[in-house]
Amino acid sequence: MQLRLSWCAATLLVATAMQAEDYVSVQVLQYNENDNRVSVTAPSIMINKDFGTDYTLNASFVADAVSGASPTYYDASSGASAYARNKNVNVSDIKYDNITFSEKRIAGGALFTSRFANRDELRVGANGSSEDDFDSGSGSLEYMHWLDSSKNSAITLGGSYQYNEITARCVDRVGCDASSGASEVKTSTAINVQLGVSHNINPQSYVDIAAFYIADDGYLTDSYLNVVRNNDGITADVVGEKRPDTRSAYGGILKYVNAITDRTTLHLSYRYYWDDWSIRSHTVDSDLYYELGSDWTFKLGLRNYRQSAADFYNSSDNFFSNELYASSDYRLSDFSAWTYKSNVDYKVTKEFSMNLSANYYDQTTGLKATYFMTGFRYNF
Amino acid sequence: MLKKYIYSFDAMSTPCEFTLYTESKERADTAAKAVLQETKRLEKKYNYYDESSLLSQLNARTTNLLDRETKEILQRAKQYYKTTNGVFDITVATIKELYKSELTTASLESKKETLLAYVGCEHFTLKRDKIYFDNAHTKIDLGGFVKEYAVDRAVSVLKRHKIKSALVNYGGDIYALGKKPDGGSFVIGIKDPHDPSQHKVQVLLEDQALTTSASYERHYKIEGREYSHIITKEKNALVVNSVSVISKSCVESGIYSTALMIDQTITTHNRVIIF
Amino acid sequence: MKNIIWTFLLGSQLFAYDVGDTISPAMVEHLGLGGEKVYVIDFFASWCGSCQKEVPLIAKANVTLNHNEVEIIGIDVDKKPENAEAFQKALQAEGALNFRVVNDPQNLVIAEFNPVGMPTLYYVKAQKVVKIITGAVDAIDAQIHSDLKKMR
Amino acid sequence: MKTLSYIVLLLFFIGCAKEVKPWEKETLAKSTMEDAGGNALSKQYEEHIYFSKEASKGGGGVAGGGCGCN
Numbered sequence: 001m002q003l004r005l006s007w008c009a010a011t012l013l014v015a016t017a018m019q020a021e022d023y024v025s026v027q028v029l030q031y032n033e034n035d036n037r038v039s040v041t042a043p044s045i046m047i048n049k050d051f052g053t054d055y056t057l058n059a060s061f062v063a064d065a066v067s068g069a070s071p072t073y074y075d076a077s078s079g080a081s082a083y084a085r086n087k088n089v090n091v092s093d094i095k096y097d098n099i100t101f102s103e104k105r106i107a108g109g110a111l112f113t114s115r116f117a118n119r120d121e122l123r124v125g126a127n128g129s130s131e132d133d134f135d136s137g138s139g140s141l142e143y144m145h146w147l148d149s150s151k152n153s154a155i156t157l158g159g160s161y162q163y164n165e166i167t168a169r170c171v172d173r174v175g176c177d178a179s180s181g182a183s184e185v186k187t188s189t190a191i192n193v194q195l196g197v198s199h200n201i202n203p204q205s206y207v208d209i210a211a212f213y214i215a216d217d218g219y220l221t222d223s224y225l226n227v228v229r230n231n232d233g234i235t236a237d238v239v240g241e242k243r244p245d246t247r248s249a250y251g252g253i254l255k256y257v258n259a260i261t262d263r264t265t266l267h268l269s270y271r272y273y274w275d276d277w278s279i280r281s282h283t284v285d286s287d288l289y290y291e292l293g294s295d296w297t298f299k300l301g302l303r304n305y306r307q308s309a310a311d312f313y314n315s316s317d318n319f320f321s322n323e324l325y326a327s328s329d330y331r332l333s334d335f336s337a338w339t340y341k342s343n344v345d346y347k348v349t350k351e352f353s354m355n356l357s358a359n360y361y362d363q364t365t366g367l368k369a370t371y372f373m374t375g376f377r378y379n380f
Numbered sequence: 381m382l383k384k385y386i387y388s389f390d391a392m393s394t395p396c397e398f399t400l401y402t403e404s405k406e407r408a409d410t411a412a413k414a415v416l417q418e419t420k421r422l423e424k425k426y427n428y429y430d431e432s433s434l435l436s437q438l439n440a441r442t443t444n445l446l447d448r449e450t451k452e453i454l455q456r457a458k459q460y461y462k463t464t465n466g467v468f469d470i471t472v473a474t475i476k477e478l479y480k481s482e483l484t485t486a487s488l489e490s491k492k493e494t495l496l497a498y499v500g501c502e503h504f505t506l507k508r509d510k511i512y513f514d515n516a517h518t519k520i521d522l523g524g525f526v527k528e529y530a531v532d533r534a535v536s537v538l539k540r541h542k543i544k545s546a547l548v549n550y551g552g553d554i555y556a557l558g559k560k561p562d563g564g565s566f567v568i569g570i571k572d573p574h575d576p577s578q579h580k581v582q583v584l585l586e587d588q589a590l591t592t593s594a595s596y597e598r599h600y601k602i603e604g605r606e607y608s609h610i611i612t613k614e615k616n617a618l619v620v621n622s623v624s625v626i627s628k629s630c631v632e633s634g635i636y637s638t639a640l641m642i643d644q645t646i647t648t649h650n651r652v653i654i655f
Numbered sequence: 656m657k658n659i660i661w662t663f664l665l666g667s668q669l670f671a672y673d674v675g676d677t678i679s680p681a682m683v684e685h686l687g688l689g690g691e692k693v694y695v696i697d698f699f700a701s702w703c704g705s706c707q708k709e710v711p712l713i714a715k716a717n718v719t720l721n722h723n724e725v726e727i728i729g730i731d732v733d734k735k736p737e738n739a740e741a742f743q744k745a746l747q748a749e750g751a752l753n754f755r756v757v758n759d760p761q762n763l764v765i766a767e768f769n770p771v772g773m774p775t776l777y778y779v780k781a782q783k784v785v786k787i788i789t790g791a792v793d794a795i796d797a798q799i800h801s802d803l804k805k806m807r
Numbered sequence: 808m809k810t811l812s813y814i815v816l817l818l819f820f821i822g823c824a825k826e827v828k829p830w831e832k833e834t835l836a837k838s839t840m841e842d843a844g845g846n847a848l849s850k851q852y853e854e855h856i857y858f859s860k861e862a863s864k865g866g867g868g869v870a871g872g873g874c875g876c877n
Contacts, residue, residue, distance in 0.1 A: 021704060027848040031856065046848050052793040053705065060848065075399070075560070076549045077579060078624060079571030080594035086393065094600045119772075119790060125869075133386075140869045149771040152827050158869035169388050182409060183386040194869050203831040206840070212865040226600070238600040253866035257840055265839040273863040281863040289839040299844060307862055331862050345844065357849060367860065373849045702833040732830045765830045773829040 023048050027375035034368040041065045054115045061108040085226055088235050094228060105131045111140075120145045125160070133167035133183075138190075152200040156210075162190040168223040188218025205258035216247040227328050229320040241327040243312065249275035265289040273307075279332070281307035287341065294347070299357075301341030309334040330365045337363040343373075351379045382545065382561040387412045391423045392527050394551035398534065401545040401561050411541035415534045419550075422533060425450075426526045428473065439473075439519045444510045454506055456631065457525060461501035464639040464646050473521030474499045528591060528634035531555050535630075552592055555630050556585035570653060573621035580622075581653060589630040593637040594622040620644060624653040671769035678782045682767055686728060686757060693806055694779040695727045695799060698765050701742035702733070705791035706774040711751035713776075716796035718753065725803055727754040732765045732773075780806060 024047050031040040044062035051057065107129030114122045125140040142158030168186045196210030225241040251273040259265045267287040274280045287301040310332040312325035320326040343357035357373040382401040385408035389396050398415065402408040427433040434450060437443045446454070460468045475495045498517040505512045522529075527550055534548045535555045546557040547566050556566035565586045569579030573594045583590060623640040625633040627650040636648045644654070672678065678688060688694050697713055699706035710729070717727050729752070733739035739758050746752035759765055768777060771789055776799075778786040785806060792798050827835070838845035843853070854867055 025846070025848055027846070027852065029852045042852070044848050044851070053791040054793070058847075060851070062851070075547055075556075075566045075568060076552075076554050077569040077571055078552045078554055078583075078590050078592040079573070079622065080552070080592070085390070085395070086600070089600050142869055148826075150826055150829060151772060156868075160869040167386065169386075182412060183388065192865065192869050194865075196868075200827045200832075200835055202825065203827050204834050206835060210866060210868075214865050249863075249865060251863070251865045259834045259837070259840065265837070267842075271863075271866045273865060277862075279862045281861070283863070287844075289844060291839065297839060297844065305857070305861060305863075310862065331860060337861065343844070343846075343849070345846075355846060355849075359853075361856065361860070363860065369856070369860075371852075371856065373852060375848065377846070698830070700830065700833065702836050704836070734833065762828075762830055766828070770829060773832070775829075 021048060021379055022050055023377055023379045025375065025377040027373055029371060029373050031369060031371040056113040057110065059108070059110040062106070064105040085238050085240060089238055091231060091234060091236050094236065094238065105129060118146060119151065135165045136162060138162035154198050156196045156198070158194050160192045164188045164218070166219055168219060186219030188216060188220060191215045205256065208255040211252045212250070214249040218245060220245065220247060222329065225327065225329055227320055227326045229326065241329065242325050243327055244277065244325055247275055247277055249273060263291045278311035279307055279309070281305065297345040299341065299343040303339040303341065304336065306336040307334065333365065335364045337361065353377050385412070389416055391419050392530070394527060396550045398546060398548040400538070400543055402543060411538055411543050414537050414541060418533050418537050419530045422526055422530045426522045428521045428523060435520060435522060438511060441513070441516065444512065446506070446509050446511055451506055451509065453522065453525065453529065454511065458501045460635045464635065465643060466500065467639040467643050467646065468524065468635045469499065469501060470520050470522055470525065471499050471501060471503060471518050473519040474517055476521065524634065524638055525631060527551065528553050528630040531589065531630035553630055553634060554585070554591065555589045557587065559586055570622065570624050573655070580655060583626065583653070585626070588626055588628065589633045590624060590626050591630060591633040591637045592622060592624040593641045620654055622655055626651040672767070672777070672784050674784050674787060676784050678779060678784070679767065682764065683782050685764070688779055688782060692723070693725050693803060695725065696730060696777040696779060697727065698730045698732055698768070698770060698773060698775045700732045700773065701738045703773050709774050709791055709795050710746055711749070712796045713799065714751045714753045716799040729754055729756040730759050730764050731756055732759045732762055734760055734762070736760055778802060778806065
């Protein structure tokens with residue numbers, strides 16, 4: 001298990017008249033990395049149901065099935081084996097490898113929205129996800145308040161608390177039961193607070209501004225990952241990576257949506273993120289929608305992401321000596337990525353629509369992935 | 381409701397891991413401790429490099445007394461020496477020392493010539509509880525035997541602890557005990573010799589052992605450096621790159637997978653996967 | 656400063672019809688509100704999700720009303736006449752539109768009433784606004800009946 | 808401080824814009840104006856992929872687990 005994943009939902013902050021709709025939506029994701037290294041098939045379902053005009057329940061569920069070449073698809077793998085982590089090994093015996101996207105995951109969540117007389121909204125959410133060696137549960141609370149009677153401006157304040165249980169491998173014999181080698185259950189928590197303002201600029205456009213703060217606390221290390229220390233060119237130590245026990249992240253996001261013409265809608269967003277691991281990132285995202293007739297909607301999107309490395313990251317094999325924190329996880333490195341997105345939606349009937357989306361993700365680390373999403377939505 | 385418990389430790393310079401499915405953590409921990417103890421015992425007893433180990437004493441000729449376990453192991457080794465046409469040979473250690481001590485190639489070659497005469501399982505005999513070497517030079521190394529034997533021993537320990545479902549994996553030498561709690565067999569992937577981060581085939585195991593020998597060397601794995609193929613695809617189609625053997629014991633699998641890497645004419649009634 | 660911003664935000668709201676206000680003669684004539692009845696004016700549009708749910712309920716309420724005393728008038732504020740037509744046709748096909756509809760593609764009518772949300776119901780009696788219901792109401796049919804009872 | 812003044816300026820600009828009337832929200836109500844064109848599930852997949860492959864998180868709101876997704 002190399003990745004720590006959970007089900008993240010995106011909330012809509014749009015201050016438009018939110019359409020009251022009952023629907024069932026089904027999507028299937030097919031994700032493939034270059035060289036067929038990893039392949040994930042993930043079906044998901046979402047149900048949105050209004051109870052009168054004051055209450056809405058939204059529930060979703062996803063199951064990831066890893067197939068093909070992914071290691072965790074197997075209970076074990078057999079081959080010329082790797083050595084155990086060790087002090088003082090021959091440098092020539094050290095091989096570098098990639099981290100794979102590996103999970104067998106089920107996750108689900110529910111969000112209950114309650115509206116008051118002034119149409120302010122209180123949203124209560126709960127989520128859970130389970131993987132082979134990672135379990136997570138979270139709760140969230142969010143309040144949206146209309147700033148004006150015409151409902152063109154709204155302020156939203158929300159917070160969530162997440163609790164994770166990680167089955168960590170007994171690493172370097174520190175702090176675990178060496179008499180049996182038992183895996184240890186480690187925990188971590190995450191608190192996320194977000195304050196956002198959303199405003200309709202004119203009948204064709206709106207803007208969202210939000211600031212967020214995320215505090216992670218607990219076991220944030222990946223017990224599967226190794227680093228090289230004390231490399232003198234001939235011998236070196238191969239030991240487990242180690243990350244700080246806390247991480248404080250801050251960020252802001254600005255989103256602008258404009259219906260340029262009757263048929264064309266442009267989405268632009270920019271996010272700035274920084275944390276006390278020295279990671280800074282910029283995300284620029286854009287989507288262009290084009291409606292052809294009343295049944296077809298096409299989307300083209302382009303996203304650019306750029307991050308700086310964590311201060312305890314190093315990829316070179318002679319870097320780490322006695323630093324407390326060390327990781328060679330490429331996701332903590334300095335890189336940028338482009339995503340090329342496309343989607344087509346077809347309205348079969350007034351109630352029933354289908355979509356197909358093809359996307360390509362290209363990271364400067366060498367990771368390339370294609371992913372397709374297809375599904376339908378039925379309004380009832 | 382069976383729960384999954386994972387145990388990992390290092391022994392014989394290999395990452396050892398086993399997964400137990402039991403009703404309680406207490407039961408799993410008790411069994412795991414016994415397994416760990418057993419593995420560590422074997423590691424110590426048959427450590428070629430530890431002068432105090434029984435094996436070193438036999439090699440140094442300071443004793444020739446065998447306990448029942450060691451006698452059985454040596455008997456089996458002798459048997460496999462025959463069935464593998466001499467490919468599996470615990471006495472190749474006889475010339476191993478030379479590579480460490482001799483500095484000039486000339487002297488190395490001449491000494492090797494001499495010592496080669498003392499390589500082969502016919503140079504020792506087992507009678508009652510004693511081992512008899514027919515010379516002073518023959519040395520025994522159980523390196524290709526003990527890790528697999530430790531897996532088989534771990535399985536017996538687990539059986540003694542009434543564990544019905546477990547997967548023992550000592551650096552890719554595997555034994556699957558019973559079925560998974562969901563009723564399915566254990567699914568094992570065999571690594572692609574050209575790219576060990578990928579799997580080439582999957583094998584279903586149930587009360588069976590699987591080992592793989594491959595042309596690529598053992599290594600220390602550092603994940604996350606870069607995302608690309610590290611192992612280059614220089615390939616000669618005639619060379620066997622990977623041999624896996626499925627059998628009832630890990631020792632049997634281990635010996636045949638190693639031997640078949642070298643000589644594909646060896647016959648075995650076990651299931652073999654070669655690529 | 657604060658006052659200035661609020662004036663900006665609410666400025667146009669000053670010219671909205673509130674309870675007790677008299678409807679302009681031009682509007683009375685345009686919508687035909689001159690009679691002695693109670694007029695229930697419902698503003699809706701094809702793109703408004705809540706309206707789609709509410710119109711059939713209003714039609715349901717209309718079935719049991721005494722049409723000598725009460726008239727329901729729908730104002731479709733769709734800017735595109737084809738959308739308004741399609742929407743009303745679909746409603747009629749389902750028997751969910753049984754009252755008079757005035758199309759307001761230029762939004763002149765709704766701009767004069769100037770409601771703060773959609774859908775909106777205005778009760779007008781003797782050319783005066785008696786009650787306003789803004790936003791979707793779960794059981795609007797029952798609400799209309801009980802409101803009218805009070806106004807008799 | 809500089810960022811803050813930009814935000815204030817932006818808010819002022821927004822504040823001065825003409826108010827959008829309820830009956831003028833046809834376009835704003837379109838699904839293409841929503842995040843991911845109204846396809847919340849596909850939005851979740853994308854967030855999930857980015858979360859797995861990049862070191863940043865946050866900004867997607869807190870509801871539904873908060874993307875504190877460790």
